[in-house]
Structures are given as C-alpha cells and as structure tokens.
Amino acid sequence: MRTLSLYQEGNSIIHKIDPITKIIFVLITILIPIIMGTLNSAFAFLLISLTLVIIAGVIKKVLPIVGFTSIILVTVIIIQGLYYFNNRTPFFAIGTVVFYKEGLLYALEIILRIYSIINSVSLLMFTTKPSDLVEALVKKGLSPRIGYVFSSVLQIIPQMMSTVDTIIDAQRSRGMEVEGSFSRRIRAFIPLIGPAVISSLIDTKERAMALEVRAFNSRYKKTFLNEGTTFKYADVMQVSLISILIISIVLRFVH
Amino acid sequence: MGKRSMWSFKFTTASLVLIPTAVGINYIGKFFASLLKLPLWLDSIGTMLSSMMAGPIVGAISGAINNIIYGLTADPISLVYAITSVAIGLTVGILAYIGWFKSWSMAVVSGLVVGLIAAIVSTPLNVIFWGGQTGNIWGDSVFAFLSAREIPIWIASFADEIIVDVPDKIATVLISYGIYKGLPRQLTSIYRNDDEIKEL
Numbered sequence: 001m002r003t004l005s006l007y008q009e010g011n012s013i014i015h016k017i018d019p020i021t022k023i024i025f026v027l028i029t030i031l032i033p034i035i036m037g038t039l040n041s042a043f044a045f046l047l048i049s050l051t052l053v054i055i056a057g058v059i060k061k062v063l064p065i066v067g068f069t070s071i072i073l074v075t076v077i078i079i080q081g082l083y084y085f086n087n088r089t090p091f092f093a094i095g096t097v098v099f100y101k102e103g104l105l106y107a108l109e110i111i112l113r114i115y116s117i118i119n120s121v122s123l124l125m126f127t128t129k130p131s132d133l134v135e136a137l138v139k140k141g142l143s144p145r146i147g148y149v150f151s152s153v154l155q156i157i158p159q160m161m162s163t164v165d166t167i168i169d170a171q172r173s174r175g176m177e178v179e180g181s182f183s184r185r186i187r188a189f190i191p192l193i194g195p196a197v198i199s200s201l202i203d204t205k206e207r208a209m210a211l212e213v214r215a216f217n218s219r220y221k222k223t224f225l226n227e228g229t230t231f232k233y234a235d236v237m238q239v240s241l242i243s244i245l246i247i248s249i250v251l252r253f254v255h
Numbered sequence: 256m257g258k259r260s261m262w263s264f265k266f267t268t269a270s271l272v273l274i275p276t277a278v279g280i281n282y283i284g285k286f287f288a289s290l291l292k293l294p295l296w297l298d299s300i301g302t303m304l305s306s307m308m309a310g311p312i313v314g315a316i317s318g319a320i321n322n323i324i325y326g327l328t329a330d331p332i333s334l335v336y337a338i339t340s341v342a343i344g345l346t347v348g349i350l351a352y353i354g355w356f357k358s359w360s361m362a363v364v365s366g367l368v369v370g371l372i373a374a375i376v377s378t379p380l381n382v383i384f385w386g387g388q389t390g391n392i393w394g395d396s397v398f399a400f401l402s403a404r405e406i407p408i409w410i411a412s413f414a415d416e417i418i419v420d421v422p423d424k425i426a427t428v429l430i431s432y433g434i435y436k437g438l439p440r441q442l443t444s445i446y447r448n449d450d451e452i453k454e455l
Contacts, residue, residue: 004328030335034383065331072390079395080386083402110386114332121331130327145271149316152275153324160279164286178291185291190433192287193300197280197434201442204276208269208445216268 002158006061006125014056015127018231019136022124024241025049029120032248033113039105041248042112049119058126065118073111080107130154135224144222160200167195261310261352269445270309277301277317278324284427295423302340303347303369303431307356308438309446311348318344335380342376343369347428362432366425373424374416378409387412394419 029049033042053059081091084103091101124133131151138147171191172178178188280301288297302321306314318340326334346369350356355365381387387408388395394415401411435443 004324006328068330069332072385072388075390075395076386076388079388079399079402083399084386085402085405085408106386110384114384117334118331121326121334125327125331145266146316149271149274149320150324152272153278153320154328156275156279157282157324160283161286164283168290185293188291189287189293189297189430192291193280193284193430194434194437196283197300197304198438198442200276200279201273201438204272205269205442205445207272208267211268211272 003130003154004157005130005154007129008058008061008126010057010127012056012127014052014123016231017127017237018234019124019128019133020140021231021234021237021241022128023133024238026117026120026124028241028245029116032245033109033116035248035252037252039109039112042109042116046112046116046119049116049123052123053119056123056127058122061126062119062122065122066115069114069118073107073114076110077104077107080104080110135226138222139224145216148216156200160196163199164192164196167192170195261348262312267445270313273305273309273313273446274317274320277305277314278321280304281317281321282325284430295426297423297427297430299340299343299424299427300431300434302344303427304435306344306348307351307431307435308443310352311345313446314344314348315341316344318342332384335384336377338380339373339376343373343424346372347431356432356435359429359432362428363425365432366428367421369428370417370421370424374413374420377416377420378413381412381416382408387415389415389419391415391419 029045033045036042053062080103081099082097082103084100084106086102086106087100089101090098091104092099134147134150137150138144168178171188176188176191177184179185278301281298282301284300285296285298288295299318299321302314302318305317319337322333322337322340326332326337347365350365350368355361377389381389387402388398389412397418398411398415401414402408
C-alpha cells in the first residue's frame with residue numbers, strides 16, 4: 001500500500017538510532033537557540049544537525065526544502081537589514097538604501113535557527129520509517145488509538161489523492177474550467193472539494209465499522225507485532241540531550 | 256435527556272477515524288487551492304469540518320496532527336504552527352456548539368473571529384521564528400511598511416498576519432459551512448452530542 005513518507009533506506013549510524021532519541025534532538029534544536037537567544041548557539045546547532053544530515057547521507061534530499069525556505073529568508077534579510085528597530089550602525093549601502101549591522105545580524109540569527117530546524121526535522125523524517133516512529137511512541141505510552149490515527153493519515157492521503165484525480169477528470173469532462181479569471185477559478189473550488197469531502201466521509205463510516213468488528217475498542221493490553229531492535233545507547237543519549245536542555249535553561253537564567 | 260457538554264466526549268471509533276480524514280481534507284483543500292492558483296491557503300477545511308461535526312476536542316486533535324504530519328512530510332517549520340491549528344479547531348468547535356453557524360452572515364462573522372484568534376496565536380510564533388514576517392508577499396509588504404515607520408514589531412507582525420489570515424479563514428469557514436450544511440444526516444448523526452440517537 002502506498003504511504004506518504006520521505007523515509008530513505010540507509011545503513012548509516014543515524015538510521016540505527018531510535019526514533020525517540022531523534023524526536024528529543026528535534027525538540028532541543030528548536031528550543032535551545034530560542035532559550036539562549038545567541039548567535040553562537042544557533043550556529044552550533046546548525047553545524048551539529050548539518051553534520052548529522054551529511055553522515056546520514058540525506059543531504060541531497062534536504063536541499064530542496066532549504067531552497068524553498070530560502071526565498072522567504074531573503075526577504076527577512078532585506079526587511080530586517082533595512083528596518084530592524086535596533087538599527088544604529090550602517091553596514092553597507094546600495095545607492096541611497098542603507099543596510100544596518102544590527103538588522104543583518106538579527107536576520108542571520110533567524111536564518112541559522114530556521115536552517116537548523118529544517119536539518120534536524122529532516123534528519124528525523126528521512127532516516128526513520130513512519131511505522132517505527134509511531135510504534136516507538138506507542139511503546140513509550142502514547143495511546144494506541146492516537147498511534148492508529150497517525151499511521152492512518154499517512155495511508156489515507158495517497159488514497160484520497162487518487163480519488164481527487166478521478167474527481168478532477170470527471171468535472172473536467174463536464175466542462176469545468178480550472179483556468180481563467182479569478183472568479184471562474186474560485187467557482188471551480190466547490191465542485192472539486194465537495195465530492196472529495198463527501199466520498200472521504202462515507203469511507204470514514206465504513207472504516208469505523210471495519211475497526212469495530214476487529215475489536216479496536218478492546219480494553220486488553222495491546223501487544224506488538226514487531227519486537228523491534230532496541231538501540232544500545234538510547235538511554236545515555238536521551239539523558240545527555242535532556243541534560244543539555246536543562247543546562248541551557250539554567251545558563252539563561254543565571255546570566 | 257439534556258444536551259451533553261461540548262467538552263465531554265468519548266473517543267468513539269467514529270470520531271477517531273474522522274481525524275485522519277480531516278487531515279486528508281486539509282491536504283486536498285491546499286492542493287486544490289494551489290491547482291486553481293487561488294491566493295488563499297484553504298488548508299484547514301478538514302479541521303473546521305471535524306470541529307463542526309464532532310466538537311472542539313476532535314477538531315483540535317485534527318489540527319495538531321495535521322501540522323505534525325505536514326511538518327514531517329513536507330515543511331518542517333509548519334510543526335511549530337500546530338498551536339495555531341489547535342486554536343482554530345477549538346474556536347470553530349466552540350462557535351458551532353453555541354450555535355453561531357446558523358446562517359451565512361453568521362458564518363462570515365465566525366470566520367472573522369477564527370481569523371483573529373489564528374492571528375493572535377500565530378503572531379508570537381512569527382516573531383520568534385521569522386522576526387515577525389509571514390512569508391506572504393502582501394502581508395510582508397505591510398510589515399516592511401510599518402517597520403519602516405518604527406511601529407513596534409508586535410503590531411507590525413500582527414497586521415502582517417491579519418492581512419493573510421482573516422480573508423483565508425473567512426473563505427475556509429464559508430466553504431466548510433457550505434459543505435457541512437450539505438452533508439446527509441446519515442453522516443453527521445453519528446457525531447452528534449445530544450445523547451442517544453433513536454433509529455427506526
């Protein structure tokens with residue numbers, strides 16, 4: 001069955017690390033640069049996550065995501081460089097337009113943070129099989145029903161997208177136009193989304209019944225199909241990652 | 256038997272399977288919006304529909320899972336906006352419960368409220384992660400304009416977000432309300448809050 005996933009097969013050490021450790025890593029790469037609020041911490045985390053992405057061998061896959069975000073980041077450089085409220089020291093000028101040092105540094109901090117988030121999340125999504133991720137979370141105590149919801153989303157989206165293709169074809173054959181003036185395009189939205197929603201909701205009802213007859217609501221403790229290999233250093237890594245987070249919070253309040 | 260509170264909810268199988276479908280509908284909405292090159296996101300139709308059908312909690316969970324999945328499969332930054340999606344799910348669910356979705360004009364007002372709340376929740380995130388910008392060209396032009404006049408960043412960023420969010424949320428609420436109204440009773444009745452449903 002087709003599922004929505006960016007997982008890349010691989011044998012790197014990063015692929016072997018357990019999903020929970022990677023999730024904790026993602027959380028600290030988002031939180032620490034914000035807690036510390038320094039250029040150095042943002043830069044350090046970008047370097048670490050970039051190195052890990054290279055080790056995992058998925059750098060080529062990450063580049064398009066980086067490229068997509070870079071367009072917005074260019075506007076961040078321009079706007080902050082020109083108008084950041086702390087702007088004092090002129091840095092360079094193009095004609096009469098002056099870019100300021102403070103704003104550019106602030107833009108740099110934003111860029112470093114965004115790139116490090118992209119790298120660390122990419123690390124998680126390119127090196128972890130979604131089913132392993134969900135299973136690890138359920139083993140950690142996430143409700144198996146929520147676990148079902150997650151894995152089900154990944155299967156439902158490709159399924160719904162193939163329904164969407166059928167709907168587009170059907171409506172086109174009835175003469176619906178998807179190009180042209182704004183009002184024509186907005187009017188085309190309803191005949192497209194309507195059938196897609198109704199058919200997916202009808203499927204929902206059937207899916208609920210199918211789950212019910214398979215004792216989805218049973219209160220017995222769930223067991224796992226895959227025992228799964230446990231990563232040897234998971235505990236050590238998780239404890240050290242969380243200590244780094246605590247240390248950074250303490251440092252922030254001491255200073 | 257009275258109406259049950261909107262917060263009391265049993266995780267029935269029906270409401271549980273509604274969540275992935277809601278996320279899928281969000282995805283399709285976004286897909287059609289870009290197919291038709293509409294200047295709106297329209298990526299929370301599913302969240303809103305699930306809120307209208309099954310209440311604020313199911314809506315909020317749909318919103319959160321939507322952004323987590325989108326963050327893990329397409330755009331990592333959308334992970335942090337899960338908070339906004341939760342707020343949208345809660346707001347629509349509450350408004351639906353107190354009966355704001357009675358007419359098209361009330362739906363417009365509801366859309367305005369949802370848009371404002373979404374903007375209030377998103378603004379701190381925009382400031383923390385993007386220095387106040389939204390990435391939308393119109394909104395960011397306003398942000399640059401206001402920043403150049405030394406308007407405080409929070410206000411400039413809020414204005415930036417409102418320009419983007421309010422029209423999008425009004426449109427999304429109207430579309431969701433239109434679909435909801437057209438749904439057969441057979442589909443909506445399984446989620447209804449007012450106690451046991453008698454079938455003949």
